[in-house]
Amino acid sequence: MSHPARTALAALATATTAALLLAGCSTSSSGSGSAAFTSHPSGTVKAWGFNNTDDVGKARLAYAKKALDGVTVDLDQTGFDAQKFVTRVASGNVPDVVQMDAQLVATYAAKGLITPLDACYKAHGVDPDSTFYTSVRDDVSYDGKIWAVPQFFQPPAILLNMRVLKKAGVSADQIDTSKPDQLVAAATKMYRASGGTPTTLGFDPVASGQPGLWLLAYGGQIIDENGKPTLDDPGNVKGLEVLKRLYDAQGGYAKAKSFSDTFDTFGKDNQFVKDQVGAQVDNQWYLNVLTPYVKQVDLGAVPFRAADGKPITVASGTAFVIPAQAKNKDAACAWALSLDDEKAWDAAEQARLKTLAATPGSINTGLFTGLPKVDQKIHSSYVKSSGNAGFDQAISTYYDIVGSGRSIGTSPAGQQIQTELQNALQSALLGTKTPKAALAAAQKSAMQAYEQVTKDNGK
Amino acid sequence: MSLRMTLRRREALAGYAFISPWIIGFLVFTAGSMIYSLVVSFSRYDLLTGSISPAGAENYAELLQDPKVAQSLGNTLYYAVLAVPLEIIVALALALVLSRAGRAAGFFRTVFYLPKMTPAVATASVFLILLNGNSGAINRFLRLFGIEGPQWLVDPHWVVPSIVIMTLWGVSGTMVIFLAALNTVPRELHEAASVDGAGPVRRFFSITVPMISGAIFFNVVVLTIAAFQVFDQAYLLFWRDQTNASPSSSLFYAVYLFQQAFRQFDFGFASAMAWLLFAIVLVITLIQVKLSNRFVYYEAEARS
Numbered sequence: 103m104s105h106p107a108r109t110a111l112a113a114l115a116t117a118t119t120a121a122l123l124l125a126g127c128s129t130s131s132s133g134s135g136s137a138a139f140t141s142h143p144s145g146t147v148k149a150w151g152f153n154n155t156d157d158v159g160k161a162r163l164a165y166a167k168k169a170l171d172g173v174t175v176d177l178d179q180t181g182f183d184a185q186k187f188v189t190r191v192a193s194g195n196v197p198d199v200v201q202m203d204a205q206l207v208a209t210y211a212a213k214g215l216i217t218p219l220d221a222c223y224k225a226h227g228v229d230p231d232s233t234f235y236t237s238v239r240d241d242v243s244y245d246g247k248i249w250a251v252p253q254f255f256q257p258p259a260i261l262l263n264m265r266v267l268k269k270a271g272v273s274a275d276q277i278d279t280s281k282p283d284q285l286v287a288a289a290t291k292m293y294r295a296s297g298g299t300p301t302t303l304g305f306d307p308v309a310s311g312q313p314g315l316w317l318l319a320y321g322g323q324i325i326d327e328n329g330k331p332t333l334d335d336p337g338n339v340k341g342l343e344v345l346k347r348l349y350d351a352q353g354g355y356a357k358a359k360s361f362s363d364t365f366d367t368f369g370k371d372n373q374f375v376k377d378q379v380g381a382q383v384d385n386q387w388y389l390n391v392l393t394p395y396v397k398q399v400d401l402g403a404v405p406f407r408a409a410d411g412k413p414i415t416v417a418s419g420t421a422f423v424i425p426a427q428a429k430n431k432d433a434a435c436a437w438a439l440s441l442d443d444e445k446a447w448d449a450a451e452q453a454r455l456k457t458l459a460a461t462p463g464s465i466n467t468g469l470f471t472g473l474p475k476v477d478q479k480i481h482s483s484y485v486k487s488s489g490n491a492g493f494d495q496a497i498s499t500y501y502d503i504v505g506s507g508r509s510i511g512t513s514p515a516g517q518q519i520q521t522e523l524q525n526a527l528q529s530a531l532l533g534t535k536t537p538k539a540a541l542a543a544a545q546k547s548a549m550q551a552y553e554q555v556t557k558d559n560g561k
Numbered sequence: 562m563s564l565r566m567t568l569r570r571r572e573a574l575a576g577y578a579f580i581s582p583w584i585i586g587f588l589v590f591t592a593g594s595m596i597y598s599l600v601v602s603f604s605r606y607d608l609l610t611g612s613i614s615p616a617g618a619e620n621y622a623e624l625l626q627d628p629k630v631a632q633s634l635g636n637t638l639y640y641a642v643l644a645v646p647l648e649i650i651v652a653l654a655l656a657l658v659l660s661r662a663g664r665a666a667g668f669f670r671t672v673f674y675l676p677k678m679t680p681a682v683a684t685a686s687v688f689l690i691l692l693n694g695n696s697g698a699i700n701r702f703l704r705l706f707g708i709e710g711p712q713w714l715v716d717p718h719w720v721v722p723s724i725v726i727m728t729l730w731g732v733s734g735t736m737v738i739f740l741a742a743l744n745t746v747p748r749e750l751h752e753a754a755s756v757d758g759a760g761p762v763r764r765f766f767s768i769t770v771p772m773i774s775g776a777i778f779f780n781v782v783v784l785t786i787a788a789f790q791v792f793d794q795a796y797l798l799f800w801r802d803q804t805n806a807s808p809s810s811s812l813f814y815a816v817y818l819f820q821q822a823f824r825q826f827d828f829g830f831a832s833a834m835a836w837l838l839f840a841i842v843l844v845i846t847l848i849q850v851k852l853s854n855r856f857v858y859y860e861a862e863a864r865s
Contacts, residue, residue, distance in 0.1 A: 185823045191608055213826055214609050299695040356712035360694035363714075426609055517824055521809065528717060528808040547628065554627065555825065 139225035143433035146174040151201025151422065153181035158469065161453035165446040166437055173433045182206075191215065196427040199434035204252055204421040205516060208244040208329065212514030212555070216423040218247040222435035233442075237507030238472040242421050244329065244512045251438040254419035255472040256385040257504050258312055261496060262402035263373075266292050266302060266380035277305065277381045279319060280407040282344045290351045292380035300353045300361040306373075306382040309345050309531060310359070313523050314510040315383065315416040317341040319408045324519065325511030331519045331548035333526060334541045340409075342530050342537035355531035367391070374399045385417065386500045389467040389493070396465065396490050403496035405503045413506040419472050447476045451484055465490070467497050470504060477504060518551035602832035620833035630834065632809060633817040634841075636721060640813065641788035644725045648784050649777065652732045656739035657765075670740070677733045685797035688727045689714070699726070714798065717810030724794045724811075735780050742776035743769070774857045782849055789842050790815050814838060 147170075152159050167175055180186075182202040190196055202210070210216045223230050230239050230248050235255060242250035262274055269292075276288040285305065292304030309316060317324060322337030332338075349355040365373040368391055373379045375398045383406065392399055405413035422438035424431050440446060451469060458464040465488040469480050481501050487494055513519055526544035529535040535543065577584070602620055604613040624630050655673060662669050676684070691698045694712030703710040713723040750768050759767065770777070792815035799807035800816055814834070822831035 188608060188823055188826060192611055194611070209825075215826070356715045357695060359715045360696075360712055363689070364693055364696055517820075521807070525808050528810075532716065534717075550628065554623070 208512035240509035250421035257415035329513035652735035
């Protein structure tokens, strides 16, 4: 390489590096926008959410647009992606309001990336305590503040395949999670296998999908009020033991899990059509998946019951948050709240009714908004008999339990705690550790993660 | 003389001009990013304000304290130890078969290369079905021989081997390099050895392997580096959904690094992780280069 060329290259390298370093540091000047919340917002609100929105979403968007006179909504209709969020924050081009899973809110709050919304609620005269279910509010609360405008609450309950139950001589009331011995016996009675692999699970507990439900139901606790993990809580051990007994009675966790992985959950050959389950823990939306197959299934439902016999449900929905650096927080707040307005939900239900009327054989399974008042109104005014007793019973079961929600708690290390919980679940259910030892090991790792996260946040 | 110099200089400048897109790309997207991440690894990076402040070796000290770093590194090392030799063997075997395919070679070469063109997401979805412990095609095949296959994706002991199998599916890039190398092995050597009574196995180990040792070495180095960076398969199968957790048996180093950066926003820690990996890969590669002097045959050396 000749001298001038080498010098030129070196200069270019230095310049590029310097430029990159400067670019990395320069966003620091972007600062945070005004946090004054009023009831008269103006300007443009840059929103990110409503990916693949349906009739319900469109109707609420239309309502919010109308309600916010003088505010222009610039909507990025893509799904939440943490990487994209980071890029936008780092570049200073931050949206004013972002839709994300409610489970993530505490982590973002703990990092100071989003704005507390107590003042936002106050400015619009909305009381979160009376507007949302307690568990829904708790899912987006952290450190004594509320950080998001939540929407939707999809409670899980136990869907029954009456065909399988009847064939095995099991009655619906025997599927009672508050009576583990009876439950395991019922599951065993319905369980069928061929050559050692399951062909029908008597009771599919969906352990890895619903760990919170199983642990809280037996008096356990996953996260305490300060956000610390409590995986070694004795109640958790009990929940995990029940799960282990259930799986062991049905070919063991590995085989049962591999079997449920093959279910055509969203298709015409789903587990209820094909009698691959006798009973299964399912979220409310799954009823919508089953409606086209109403004639091929014989459905029923019972609540998931806590050890004390009372119904319990653990779920999470999505939520709107306002980034700390948002430029138009005022309009963002007004927009998010108007989407959750009773009238917005009413418009949504009207749109849903129109869609259902245009779809022959459709069933209105209801809307689960996260707002008790709205849910009750929709249930009593719009959810009519489907003409199928089993479906009707399942729909009303979900409405019966929706008020029994419990939050698993919020923590800045929420995601790591969930990972450790999965580790414990796996090693206990596969039998490599006892439930107690598995949870103790998980607690140790979760605590380590929690300490690392809180220390980092303090930096 | 001076005319010649200017000519040479002009030629050199023209050369640099032609490769300037690459140079600029390298400086901005590779060298620049690397230097920046080195800086960040010794800093606290505040995403909210975009500011960085010096943190000394704090992030590196944290690496040593975090058991997940060791665990993910262990998983990755286990993967590399399994994947690299198997990839070499499978790719070489395929290349040997292809090199004898005769007229149909072009067709088969294309077919064998197709997996490499398949998007990782599609491959992962298919393998999710193939690797099902009860009804997956792989276990069904094993059952033909009376073997009860493992619960690949559920049993933590079999998660890494499952991902190795997925990797082997995309081994065709390596195969193509071997195929090219095999074509350079002089036929006379094989003929001479045959005359001396050497069988195909003896000829393979005494002629083919030494003659393509350069390609083997290259593939070992490249595959080792790739193995330490394994991400796609594990991420797609186990970690894609941000609200769902998975057991740590599928936590590879690159996945944990990604989580630290884009889930926890701890860019200092993630950058330190990246540089630790760089150091590990560098050391391993240097050892490989050192060892290669003993085993690799370069044609150029023979001539000199």
